[in-house]
Amino acid sequence: GQQLNQSPQSMFIQEGEDVSMNCTSSSIFNTWLWYKQDPGEGPVLLIALYKAGELTSNGRLTAQFGITRKDSFLNISASIPSDVGIYFCAGRGAQKLVFGQGTRLTINP
Amino acid sequence: NAGVTQTPKFQVLKTGQSMTLQCAQDMNHEYMSWYRQDPGMGLRLIHYSVGAGITDQGEVPNGYNVSRSTTEDFPLRLLSAAPSQTSVYFCASRRGQGGNGYTFGSGTRLTVV
Numbered sequence: 001g002q003q004l005n006q007s008p009q010s011m012f013i014q015e016g017e018d019v020s021m022n023c024t025s026s027s028i029f030n031t032w033l034w035y036k037q038d039p040g041e042g043p044v045l046l047i048a049l050y051k052a053g054e055l056t057s058n059g060r061l062t063a064q065f066g067i068t069r070k071d072s073f074l075n076i077s078a079s080i081p082s083d084v085g086i087y088f089c090a091g092r093g094a095q096k097l098v099f100g101q102g103t104r105l106t107i108n109p
Numbered sequence: 110n111a112g113v114t115q116t117p118k119f120q121v122l123k124t125g126q127s128m129t130l131q132c133a134q135d136m137n138h139e140y141m142s143w144y145r146q147d148p149g150m151g152l153r154l155i156h157y158s159v160g161a162g163i164t165d166q167g168e169v170p171n172g173y174n175v176s177r178s179t180t181e182d183f184p185l186r187l188l189s190a191a192p193s194q195t196s197v198y199f200c201a202s203r204r205g206q207g208g209n210g211y212t213f214g215s216g217t218r219l220t221v222v
């Protein structure tokens with residue numbers, strides 16, 4: 001089946017630092033999505049990317065859809081305590097959504 | 110607008126028991142899916158549906174059945190629970206044409222002993 005490799009698996013940073021995580025795939029996707037999951041909750045959509053090369057921002061979050069359509073990255077600038085959680089990339093083909101393993105972000109105040 | 114509602118939130122089963130995890134959405138979404146989440150493995154697709162009366166298998170379908178008799182509901186059945194099915198289960202839905210990412214429910218934490 002399709003595989004997404006997300007890295008890093010975990011990050012421990014200081015409040016105010018910038019964060020970068022990425023996702024690579026062996027398959028081409030039509031859409032890349034980035035989700036955040038808080039403890040005890042389902043994932044919530046942060047950013048959706050629809051076109052190769054697309055760069056999209058949502059507040060302090062910026063994500064890009066790779067030119068090859070096989071990768072994507074997410075940056076978070078000036079991290080704050082509420083950014084703590086697990087971040088998932090997801091690639092969408094015709095009907096199915098495939099998820100990466102997640103990046104667990106921990107922030108030291 | 111309730112979004113995607115999953116029940117129950119928590120469940121403990123004995124090996125061999127059967128049960129149904131309920132999922133309902135009130136957004137008139139065509140696509141619905143079931144995922145399981147295990148530590149270090151992200152979310153893996155169990156079954157999905159692109160509309161009422163249509164279902165298909167995902168990545169890890171064994172031991173699970175689904176049906177989609179209405180647009181709103183997409184129940185997941187465990188026929189004979191096994192400890193390997195201990196997991197957190199998420200239901201999700203999205204619009205068909207032009208839909209963005211899936212909207213997720215808050216999950217069902219299942220323990221099989």
